[in-house]
Amino acid sequence: MNFKGSNAILSGPAGGVVGYAMTTNLGQPVIGFDMGGTSTDVALVGTGETTLVPVEVGGLPLLARGLPLHSVGTGGGSLAVRDLAGGLTVGPESAGARPGPACYGRGGKKPTLTDAHLVCGRLHPDAFLGGDFPLTPSLARLVVGDLGRIEGLNPEEMACAILEVALADMERALRRVSLAEGHDPRNRILYSFGGAGSLHAASLAGRMGMRRVVVPPHPGAFSALGLLTSPLRRTFTRSVLERLPSMGRRRELFSPLVKRARRELIAEGVAPSRVRIKRIVELRGEGQAGEFPLVDGPRLRERFHKEHIRRFGYAREDNSIQLANIRLQADGPSSSPWKKVRTRCYEPKPFDVQPAWMPEGKQSKKAFRASWYIRERLLPGALIHGPACVAEYSATTVIPPGWLAKIDGWGCLVLEENS
Structure with a gap:
């Protein structure tokens, strides 16, 4: 009912954010990190008031709002x-579902990010998709080795x-939604979902100075789960220009x-x-072009x-403030299966121990002895020291040394980095 196609754009990461609120009570702002087969989407979540912003696709603005989100064309099939x-x-450019990565054995002739992970021992050939889809390491080594031969690199180095x-x-994307907007990522949790996200999450967190990563249940299907359990929502906007x-006047406008x-x-x-x-309210300084959304109060x-200072480093307190738009968000109840x-x-x-190359380790040229676990067999309270990998049906999580x-x-x- 009242569906608009523009509201579905980039709804996958939004679904994961909804799921975040239902699977944890960490009470900290997060950066959502959704990495799938073709792209990576990152979103700043939990800033309190700047929850929705105008949506752009290919640099073109749409008459729709969504989470402050940035995308890059990097995924498992890239x-x-x-x-x-x-x-x-x-x-x-992506290998697509067919032929897919070379290690799928479906005729892929070019190396993908998935092939690189397999060569590095960060994917288990017998635990992919719960063991239902065995991977072929020799095919991955062949195409990755061909690419590295020009530079004299062996398959692992390449x-x-x-x-x-x-x-x-991916680090540039994270910086775009955090540091570029005046937010310190070190005060946030990296919330990773998507089929390929947890292969990289700890590496990215370490680069950004973030000490904690959360990988929810069923990360590869987590956006869908979040959308299924999301509350019914209606959003209405009205221009004011006062x-x-x-x-009292604002209450009258909202009525x-x-x-x-x-x-x-x-x-x-x-x-x-239960509504x-x-x-x-969307405010701007008189004569300025951009608005700041703030919860009315x-x-x-x-x-x-204060928000102007956080974003731009200064505030003109003598300048008049204009109410550009009002926006009302109405939610129904949500249901959580967790x-x-x-x-x-x-x-x-x-269940296994294998060599794994982990560039995020201090000895990136050295293969670590990584322990392998099946997530579906782990009970609440299970402790795992890195270097290790946790395989499950929809994803694999890499736990680097020191985590x-x-x-x-x-x-x-x-995942937490040891002090």
Whole structure:
């Protein structure tokens, strides 16, 4: 009902963010990191008031709003190739589902990021998709080795170089949504989902000075799970263009939107007592072009200047403030399939130990002895010391040297860097 195609753009990462709120009570702002087969999407979450921003696709603005999000064309199926200048690039060209990575054994002739992980021992050939889809390491080594032969690199060295290039692209995306917007990533948790996200999450967190990574249950399908459990929401916007009005005047402006929102949600079957209303005002300095969304309430002027200082480093407190738009967000109740359980600390036994090259380690040219675990067999409270890898049906999580992982009471895999 009332579906608009523009609202579905980049909804996958948004679904993961919704799921975050339902699978953890960490109470900290996060950076959402969604990496799949063709792209990586990162979003700043938990900043309180700047929750929705105008959406752009290919640099073109849409009449729609979404999470502050940045995308790069790097995913598990991204091809590693030499550009015209001889430089190594990873993506945006992808191997696609067919033929897919060379290690799939379906005729792929070019190396992908997935092939590089397999050569580095960061994917287990017998545990991919729960063991239902065995991978062929020899095919991955062949195509990765061909790419590295020009530079005199062996397959492992070339695979590590591919990982480094991909990590650099993803790091730029993380910096774009955090540091470029005035947010310190060190105060945030990296929340990783998507089928390929947890292969890189700890590496990226270490580069950004972040000490904690959370990988939710079923990361490869987590966006879909989040969308299925998300609350029913209606959003209404109205242009105002007035100098900052009083709170009474703002309530008067919001009144017709509140009535409409309640009417629509009740028509969808939401009980009147369970409708939640959030009033947002979009403010700007007089003569300025961009607006700041703030939750309506007291001390708006003070909060506007504080946000201006955070973003730009200064505030013109003598300048008039203009209310450009009002936006009302109405939510119905949400349902979560997850329940927190008690944990009991223990150290599980690995099902395998194999050499793995981990560029994030201090000795990137050295293969570590990495322990392998099956996530579906781990109980809440399980402790795993890196270097290790945790395989599950929809993803693999790499735990670098110097990191510790634990299954918490929500079923999340929480990685922390040792002090």
